[in-house]
Amino acid sequence: MEELNQSASSAQSNTPKKADESSGMSIPQTRIRAIMRSSPDSLQISQEALFAMSKATEFFIIQVAKGAFDKSDGKSLDYAELASFVQSNEEMEFLHEIIPKKVKASEVWHLLERNT
C-alpha cells in the first residue's frame, strides 16, 4: 500500500509509480506486446489484457522454476531438471518440444544401429 502513502505526501507533484515498475523485475510489457502482436491473427490488445498476460508470464516462470527446483538436489537448477519437470508434466505438453530432454549422441547412435 505504498502507493497510497506516496500519493498522500505528494498528491500535488506527481502520480505514484506503479509498484512493479519501480521494483524493476517485472517482464517488460512492450516485449509481451511484441510477442502477442507476432501472432498471425493478432487483434487489438487492451491495457488490462497486456497487464494480465505479463503477470501470467511472471507467475508461469515462478511456478515452473519452483516445480523444477523441487525435483533437483535442492542446491541448483539446471537444464536437466527443467527438462525433466516439463516432460513429466502433461499440462506442459506445449513445452515438450521447446525444452526436450538432452540425449547423448552415443545413445542415439546406439538406437539407430539397433533399428537398422
Added chain:
Amino acid sequence: MSVDTKVEDLRLPLSVVGRLIKDTLPPGAVVSKEARTAMARAAAVFVLHATNFANESAVAAKRKTVTAADILHAIRELECDQLEQPVEEALSGWRQSKQQRAVARKENKEKKLSSPTADEDMPELTAESAPPDDELDATPPSSPSALPTD
C-alpha cells in the same frame, strides 16, 4: 504483424527471467545459464500459446480487442489453473490502483483550477467512495489517511 519486429523483440530479457527465478528459489540456489535461457524460451512460447487461445476467445465473443477475461480464459485452456488466481488478484490490484491514479489526477487538476484552499481533511470521502468529482469545492485533496491501511 508489424514488419519491423525483430526477432530479439520476441525474446524475454534474460536478466528479468533470471531475477524472477532467483527470487523464487531459496537464497544461494544456483541457476545455470542454460536453465535461464530455456526458461525464457518457454515463457515466450507460453505467451504465444496463451495469445492464440485469448484471440480465439475474443473472436468467439465477436470482439476485436483481447481483454483480461480472454487472457484468463486462455490460462484455463492451457490447463495452467494454478496461475488463474494469482493473475486475478494482480488484476484487481491493478484496477484499483489505476482507479486511484485516475482519481488523484482528477483531484490534482481540480486543485489547480480551483483555489488551493481545499486543504482540510474530509475523512468521509475516500478515493474509493468518492463520487465522480463534478462538484468542484467538495473534493478534498486525496486523503489516504482515511483509507484503510493494511
